[in-house]
Structures are given as C-alpha cells and as structure tokens.
Amino acid sequence: MQKFSHDTVVVLDFGAQYSQLIARRVRELHVYSQIVPYTISAEELKQMQPKGIIFSGGPASVSAEGSPRPDAAIYDLGIPILGICYGLQVLSVQNGGSVQRPEKREYGFADLQLLGKDSVLLRGISENSRVWMSHGDSVMSIPAGFETTGSTFNCPYTVIENAGKQFYGVQFHPEVVHSAQGKQILSNFVLTVCKAATDWDMGSFVNTAIEDIRSKVGDKQVLCGLSGGVDSAVAAVLIHRAIGDQLVCVFVNNGLLRKGEAEMVQKVFRDNYNIRLQYADAEQAFLSALHGVSEPEAKRKIIGKLFVDTFYNEARNAGEISFLAQGTLYPDVIESKSPSGGPSATIKSHHNVGGLPEDLKWELLEPLRELFKDEVRQLGRELGLPEEMVTRHPFPGPGLGVRCVGEITKERLDTLRDVDAIFIDEIRKAGLYDDIWQALACLLPVKSVGVQGDERTYEEVCSLRAVTSEDAMTADWFRFPPEVLQRASSRICNEVSGVNRVLYDITSKPPGTIEWE
Numbered sequence: 001m002q003k004f005s006h007d008t009v010v011v012l013d014f015g016a017q018y019s020q021l022i023a024r025r026v027r028e029l030h031v032y033s034q035i036v037p038y039t040i041s042a043e044e045l046k047q048m049q050p051k052g053i054i055f056s057g058g059p060a061s062v063s064a065e066g067s068p069r070p071d072a073a074i075y076d077l078g079i080p081i082l083g084i085c086y087g088l089q090v091l092s093v094q095n096g097g098s099v100q101r102p103e104k105r106e107y108g109f110a111d112l113q114l115l116g117k118d119s120v121l122l123r124g125i126s127e128n129s130r131v132w133m134s135h136g137d138s139v140m141s142i143p144a145g146f147e148t149t150g151s152t153f154n155c156p157y158t159v160i161e162n163a164g165k166q167f168y169g170v171q172f173h174p175e176v177v178h179s180a181q182g183k184q185i186l187s188n189f190v191l192t193v194c195k196a197a198t199d200w201d202m203g204s205f206v207n208t209a210i211e212d213i214r215s216k217v218g219d220k221q222v223l224c225g226l227s228g229g230v231d232s233a234v235a236a237v238l239i240h241r242a243i244g245d246q247l248v249c250v251f252v253n254n255g256l257l258r259k260g261e262a263e264m265v266q267k268v269f270r271d272n273y274n275i276r277l278q279y280a281d282a283e284q285a286f287l288s289a290l291h292g293v294s295e296p297e298a299k300r301k302i303i304g305k306l307f308v309d310t311f312y313n314e315a316r317n318a319g320e321i322s323f324l325a326q327g328t329l330y331p332d333v334i335e336s337k338s339p340s341g342g343p344s345a346t347i348k349s350h351h352n353v354g355g356l357p358e359d360l361k362w363e364l365l366e367p368l369r370e371l372f373k374d375e376v377r378q379l380g381r382e383l384g385l386p387e388e389m390v391t392r393h394p395f396p397g398p399g400l401g402v403r404c405v406g407e408i409t410k411e412r413l414d415t416l417r418d419v420d421a422i423f424i425d426e427i428r429k430a431g432l433y434d435d436i437w438q439a440l441a442c443l444l445p446v447k448s449v450g451v452q453g454d455e456r457t458y459e460e461v462c463s464l465r466a467v468t469s470e471d472a473m474t475a476d477w478f479r480f481p482p483e484v485l486q487r488a489s490s491r492i493c494n495e496v497s498g499v500n501r502v503l504y505d506i507t508s509k510p511p512g513t514i515e516w517e
C-alpha cells in the first residue's frame with residue numbers, strides 16, 4: 001500500500017451495511033475516504049499515512065468468540081480513531097473496558113445528553129440532539145484514560161473519549177440521516193481532530209481515476225458492458241478518457257430490456273461519442289436459459305453467467321481483451337457481499353457482482369465501485385454527459401427478468417414492456433420523472449377475474465412501484481397524486497391485452513427491496 005495522494009480518512013470495515021455511507025459522508029466534507037478491511041495490519045496503515053481512522057459498526061458481538069478485532073498495534077500509530085457502534089465496542093474492549101449485552105436492546109431514536117465537558121467531538125451539538133441507535137451490546141465500563149462526554153436514557157456510555165490519544169467512540173450512528181447532527185460530529189472528527197485538508201472533489205476524482213485506470217491497464221485492451229444506464233455510461237466515458245481506443249463497449253440485448261431501449265441506447269452512443277461500440281443480440285440465448293426458471297437467485301445467477309458468456313463471444317471480434325469494465329457502484333457490492341470479504345449479509349446477487357462466475361478470465365475494472373449513485377451523477381456532469389442520460393432512473397442489468405415475477409416468457413415480457421412504457425409515459429406527462437428515484441412495473445405470478453365489455457376476463461395482474469431514495473440503500477414509496485395512478489391504471493387495462501388489474505406497491509425499503517426479486 002502506498003501513501004494516499006490526498007489527505008485521507010480510512011474506514012475500517014467490520015461488516016456494517018453502513019461502512020460506505022461513512023466514507024461518503026467524509027467525502028461530502030471534501031476529504032478523501034476509503035474503506036479498508038478490518039484485517040489490515042498496523043504496518044500497512046502506517047505506510048498509507050491516513051489522517052484518521054474510523055471503525056465502522058458491524059453485526060458481530062464483541063463478546064462472541066472469533067468476533068472481528070483490528071490489529072492492536074493500530075492504537076500505537078498516533079493516528080486519531082473514531083469508533084462507531086461495534087467500532088466503539090471494540091475500541092473499548094481492546095483498551096481495557098468491558099462490553100455486555102444488557103436486557104434492553106436499543107433500536108431507533110434516542111436523545112443525546114451532554115455531560116457538560118468540553119469535547120472537541122461534540123462541539124456545536126445541542127442538548128437532546130436526536131441520535132439513531134441500533135445495538136444489542138453496550139459498553140459497561142470504559143478504559144482507563146477515557147471519559148464519558150455523552151449519554152442517553154438507555155445507554156450511559158454513548159460518547160466516550162481519550163482526548164490525549166485522540167480516540168473517540170459513539171454508540172449511535174452519526175452517518176445516517178436520522179442522527180440530526182451526525183454530520184457535525186463527523187466534521188468535528190475529520191476536520192478538527194484529524195485536521196484533514198479539504199482538497200477532494202469530483203474533479204480530483206476524475207484525475208485520480210484516470211491515473212489509476214492508466215496504470216492498471218497499461219497497453220492492454222478493455223471490454224466494457226454498456227447498458228445505457230448512467231453508471232456504465234459514466235464508466236465508459238471515464239475509461240475512454242484514460243485509454244481511448246483500447247476500450248471497446250458491448251451493449252447486450254438480453255431480451256429483458258424495455259420497449260425501444262436497444263435502439264435508443266445505440267443511437268445516443270453513436271450520435272454523441274466516438275467510442276467503439278458492439279451490439280450483441282443475445283435474446284434467444286437468455287430466454288432459452290431462463291425457460292422454466294422462477295426462483296429469483298437462480299434467475300440472477302443465470303443472467304450473470306450469460307452476460308459474461310456474451311462478453312466472451314463479443315471479445316472474439318474485439319482483439320486481445322484483458323479487462324472487463326463495468327459500472328458497478330457501491331450499493332451493488334454491499335447487497336451482494338461485504339466489500340472486504342467481511343461478515344455482512346447477502347441480500348441478493350446483483351448480476352454484476354455476486355452473479356459473476358468465479359473463474360472469470362479477465363480482470364475487473366470498476367472505477368465507480370466506491371461511489372453512490374448521486375456521486376456518479378455528479379461525476380457524469382463533470383465529464384459532460386447529456387443531462388437526460390445523467391438523470392435516467394436506474395434499470396437493473398437483469399432487467400425485466402426480475403420484474404416478470406415467476407416464469408419468464410417472451411409473451412409475458414412483451415406485456416410487461418407495454419405496461420412499463422405506459423407507466424413511465426404517465427409519470428413524464430405529469431412532470432414527476434425527476435422527483436422519483438426509480439419507477440418500475442412488475443408482472444405478478446397470479447391471475448385475477450375481471451369484467452370487460454360485459455365479459456368475464458381471467459388475466460394477468462401488474463404492480464406499479466415508484467420510490468424516492470438517496471442511494472438505493474433505503475427507499476420510500478412515492479406519493480402520487482391519485483389522478484396519475486388512475487390514468488396509468490385505466491390506460492394499462494385498456495391498452496395492454498392480457499392485463500386486467502393494476503396494483504400500486506406501498507412498501508418501503510426495508511422491509512421490501514426496490515425490485516421484487
């Protein structure tokens with residue numbers, strides 16, 4: 001590991017769903033941040049010379065045997081540390097404090113009481129500031145040299161510190177928006193305690209990313225899966241800036257695309273960019289492999305593998321390929337598996353992460369892997385991508401395959417394409433497209449009885465979904481004016497043959513996910 005080129009705060013990942021959110025909050029302060037696995041040695045960290053270290057939360061209990069511990073020599077590096085939740089607990093235990101699981105767990109909101117001590121970490125924080133908790137274990141005694149600066153009703157040691165050593169710990173999660181002054185606390189740590197320089201922005205991300213891509217790729221060839229979505233478009237333009245014609249893009253028509261999409265994507269790219277683009281018509285291969293499959297993870301694995309097979313096929317016409325580039329973002333990674341191979345839970349295998357074959361014969365090039373969607377949009381603007389491209393709703397690689405709930409057939413896909421097109425059209429006509437993070441339609445594996453023109457019908461049911469979100473990690477259902485849903489519903493039943501019932505999905509994430517499968 002080399003020294004970072006910017007002042008950096010590293011996040012030691014203990015498997016929290018929120019690790020990358022911590023990094024992103026630090027970047028919002030214009031300080032570079034990167035996640036590293038908790039297993040990193042103190043020696044490696046020393047070489048990287050971070051200005052500060054944040055210990056993330058994590059699902060384990062510090063009292064459990066084999067629970068994750070950082071290298072204890074980290075405490076001798078003289079680098080400021082902030083422990084969050086599990087991070088606080090591990091910091092306490094390794095320095096001589098104790099942690100136990102009390103009867104009462106604490107999930108949700110709490111009011112932070114300040115204990116009247118002058119704490120740099122708590123500067124500007126108000127009495128009873130709302131904080132968000134999610135823990136079963138609690139610190140029961142703090143290490144020698146530490147003092148408590150904040151508490152809550154259920155948790156006496158909510159904020160602890162050893163100001164001399166610049167070690168801090170908080171039991172709540174300052175990185176989530178529900179902690180009202182969380183940003184201020186992170187800013188106090190990063191800017192005041194660590195004194196990190198605020199020299200990071202998307203412009204410097206572009207320069208660093210271009211340098212990284214050049215040094216990784218050398219004079220080799222890269223194949224990039226281009227979907228027409230914002231992530232792969234940004235990745236392709238960024239990589240093209242770095243290595244020019246060593247890049248070839250492949251757009252796969254997997255038969256699971258939306259109405260008119262294949263034509264549209266090719267046109268936008270051929271009209272606007274001078275990037276080599278190959279079109280792969282793989283509809284038959286995808287549909288026959290998916291025939292009779294309805295289990296979501298099985299579908300995802302099949303689709304992931306077929307994407308790669310298609311890329312291999314296309315590579316034959318593209319020269320000697322060494323890298324597969326994808327527009328993978330952080331939320332794709334965290335839901336599929338822990339970024340550091342650590343202990344977080346698998347929610348679903350995103351086709352471009354958990355769905356990739358283990359013996360992929362090319363190296364991966366994923367320059368956006370650490371970023372969230374809104375950061376990628378910012379980057380797209382920085383790179384001059386057209387606004388309609390930058391603001392497009394996300395569309396998953398497995399496409400309508402995971403929206404045709406149950407069995408996938410060409411006929412059901414065509415029906416779904418028509419439903420989707422009407423829904424999106426009505427959203428655009430109502431001027432709501434940009435207020436919504438993502439809108440989608442699913443076809444459900446049930447039929448319902450209806451009456452049309454005095455005749456009994458027994459046909460498919462579709463479900464419409466629209467959500468608001470910041471980063472796809474959590475989402476809420478969009479509150480439509482009723483007339484928009486009404487227009488969409490009557491147009492769908494009138495214009496799409498084979499559908500006689502329309503539902504609107506009012507599930508947030510969690511407990512739902514955005515896609516149905």
Ligand SMILES: Nc1ncnc2c1ncn2[C@@H]1O[C@H](COP(=O)(O)OP(=O)(O)OP(=O)(O)O)[C@@H](O)[C@H]1O
Nearest residue numbers: 225226227229230231232252326327394395396397
């Ligand atoms: N039809 C496709 N052809 C080629 N590559 C694809 C296709 N669909 C997805 N991919 C690859 O998988 C990656 C992940 O897909 P994902 O949908 O997350 O990103 P995206 O399509 O680029 O952007 P968005 O999230 O806005 O839809 C893409 O960046 C791209 O590399």
Ligand SMILES: O=c1[nH]c(=O)c2[nH+]cn([C@@H]3O[C@H](COP(=O)(O)O)[C@@H](O)[C@H]3O)c2[nH]1
Nearest residue numbers: 349350351394395396397398472513514515
């Ligand atoms: O490229 C992708 N490949 C996938 O396999 C995949 N699965 C979900 N998504 C998109 O990710 C976001 C979060 O989706 P979920 O709440 O359904 O997990 C939403 O924006 C989903 O559309 C995918 N994107």
Ligand SMILES: NC(=O)CC[C@H](N)C(=O)O
Nearest residue numbers: 057058085086135136137
């Ligand atoms: N969110 C967390 O980091 C939780 C820490 C630990 N697993 C607990 O339940 O207390």
Ligand SMILES: [Mg+2]
Nearest residue numbers: 229395396397
């Ligand atoms: Mg997409």
